[in-house]
Amino acid sequence: MAVTAITHHAPQLGAEPGDWLALLKPRVISLVVFTGAIGLIIAPGHINPVLGAIAIFCIALGAGAAGAINMWYDADIDAIMRRTTSRPIPAGKIEASAVLGYGIVLAVASVLLLAMATNLTAAAVLAFSIFYYAVIYTMWLKRRTPQNIVIGGGAGAFPAVIGWAAVTGHIxxxxxxxxxxxxxxxxxxxxxxxxxxxxxxxxxxxxxxxxxxxxxxxxxxxxxxxxxxxxxxxxxxxxxxxxxxxxxxxxxxxxxxxxxxxxxxxxxxxxxxxxxxxxxxxxxxxxxxxxxxxxxxxxxxxxxxx
Missing domain, CATH: 1.20.120 (Four Helix Bundle (Hemerythrin (Met), subunit A))
Structure with a gap:
C-alpha cells in the first residue's frame, strides 16, 4: 500500500481544523473555483444564483476530495519530498485511513449534491474528474510514466466544463x-x-x-x-x-x-x-x-x- 513508508510516524490526537483543510489542497481549489465560476458565467442561459453558488461549492468540494485521496495514496512519497513533509499524514497529525474515508465521503457528497442542485450531466463530469485525478493520475500514471503530467493534465481541465454543464445540462x-x-x-x-x-x-x-x-x-x-x-x-x-x-x-x-x-x-x-x-x-x-x-x-x- 502507498502509505507503508510512513507507518513509523505515530499519529497525534486532536488534529486541528487547519489540518483537515490542508488535505483539500486549498491553493489548487482556488484555481478550480475560479475556472468553474468562469464556466458558469460564459454558459448561455440562466441559473439561480443560489444553485450557481451550490454548483461552485460542489466543484470545490469534489476537487478537495480528490486532493485528499491523492494525499492518502502519496503519503509515502510526501514523507520523502521536502516540500510535502509537513502535510498532515507524513507529519503524523491524521491517520491515513481517516484521510481516505474523508476523501471518499466528500467525493460522494459533492456529486450527489451537484446532481440534486443542477443536473446529471454536471454531476457525471464532476464524478469522472474526481476519478481521473484520484485514480487515473495519482494511482496509475504518476509513478509509472514521465508523461504523467501530459495525460494527467486533463484532471485540472474539467471545472469549466462542469460549470457550463451546470447551467445548460450539456457540454x-x-x-x-x-x-x-x-x-x-x-x-x-x-x-x-x-x-x-x-x-x-x-x-x-x-x-x-x-x-x-x-x-x-x-x-x-x-x-x-x-x-x-x-x-x-x-x-x-x-x-x-x-x-x-x-x-x-x-x-x-x-x-x-x-x-x-x-x-x-x-x-x-x-x-x-x-x-x-x-x-x-x-x-x-x-x-x-x-x-x-x-x-x-x-x-x-x-x-x-x-
Whole structure:
C-alpha cells in the first residue's frame, strides 16, 4: 500500500481544523473555483444564483476530495519530498485511513449534491474528474510514466466544463476548448516547476520528465507545449465563440508565455544539464503560467458578458 513508508510516524490526537483543510489542497481549489465560476458565467442561459453558488461549492468540494485521496495514496512519497513533509499524514497529525474515508465521503457528497442542485450531466463530469485525478493520475500514471503530467493534465481541465454543464445540462464547444487550453497549459506549467524540484522527485522515485529524460529534454518539451498552446488558446476567437477582447488577450499572453518558455529552453547549462542560473527562467515561467490562466479565463468571461 502507498502509505507503508510512513507507518513509523505515530499519529497525534486532536488534529486541528487547519489540518483537515490542508488535505483539500486549498491553493489548487482556488484555481478550480475560479475556472468553474468562469464556466458558469460564459454558459448561455440562466441559473439561480443560489444553485450557481451550490454548483461552485460542489466543484470545490469534489476537487478537495480528490486532493485528499491523492494525499492518502502519496503519503509515502510526501514523507520523502521536502516540500510535502509537513502535510498532515507524513507529519503524523491524521491517520491515513481517516484521510481516505474523508476523501471518499466528500467525493460522494459533492456529486450527489451537484446532481440534486443542477443536473446529471454536471454531476457525471464532476464524478469522472474526481476519478481521473484520484485514480487515473495519482494511482496509475504518476509513478509509472514521465508523461504523467501530459495525460494527467486533463484532471485540472474539467471545472469549466462542469460549470457550463451546470447551467445548460450539456457540454458545448467553448468549454471543450477551455478544457484543451488547460490540458496544453499543464505540461509547461508543471515541468517548469519540476526542473527546479527534480532532486525531490528523484529521491521519492517519481518518474518526472527531468528525472527520466534529463533537464535538456524537459526544457525542449516546455517550449514545444507552449508553442502548441498558442493556437489552442486563440481557437475560441478564431472560431467566433468569443470576441476581440479575449482574442487579443489570448494572443498576447500566449506569445509572452512562449517567449518565457524559450528562455527556459535556452537557459545556460553545464555538461550535466544543470542550469547555471539556478533555473531562474523556469521559476519565472512557472509563476507567469499561474497569472496566464487567471487572466485568460477572466478575459473570456469579460468578453462574453460584454
Amino acid at each position: 458545448g464547444l467553448l468549454p471543450v476548448l477551455l478544457f484543451a487550453i488547460v490540458f496544453f497549459w499543464t505540461p509547461p506549467h508543471f515541468w517548469s516547476l519540476s526542473l527546479y524540484a527534480a532532486t525531490d522527485y528523484e529521491k521519492a522515485g517519481v518518474p518526472m520528465l527531468p528525472v527520466v529524460k534529463g533537464a535538456k529534454h524537459t526544457r525542449l518539451n516546455v517550449l514545444v507545449y507552449a508553442l502548441l498552446l498558442l493556437p489552442v488558446s486563440v481557437a475560441p476567437w478564431v472560431l467566433g465563440l468569443t470576441g476581440r477582447i479575449y482574442g487579443f488577450t489570448a494572443l498576447a499572453l500566449s506569445l509572452a508565455f512562449a517567449v518565457l518558455c524559450w528562455r527556459v529552453y535556452a537557459d545556460d547549462q553545464d555538461a550535466a544539464g544543470v542550469s547555471r542560473t539556478k533555473d531562474k527562467p523556469a521559476r519565472t515561467a512557472f509563476k507567469f503560467s499561474l497569472l496566464y490562466l487567471f487572466i485568460l479565463f477572466a478575459a473570456c468571461a469579460v468578453d462574453r458578458l460584454i
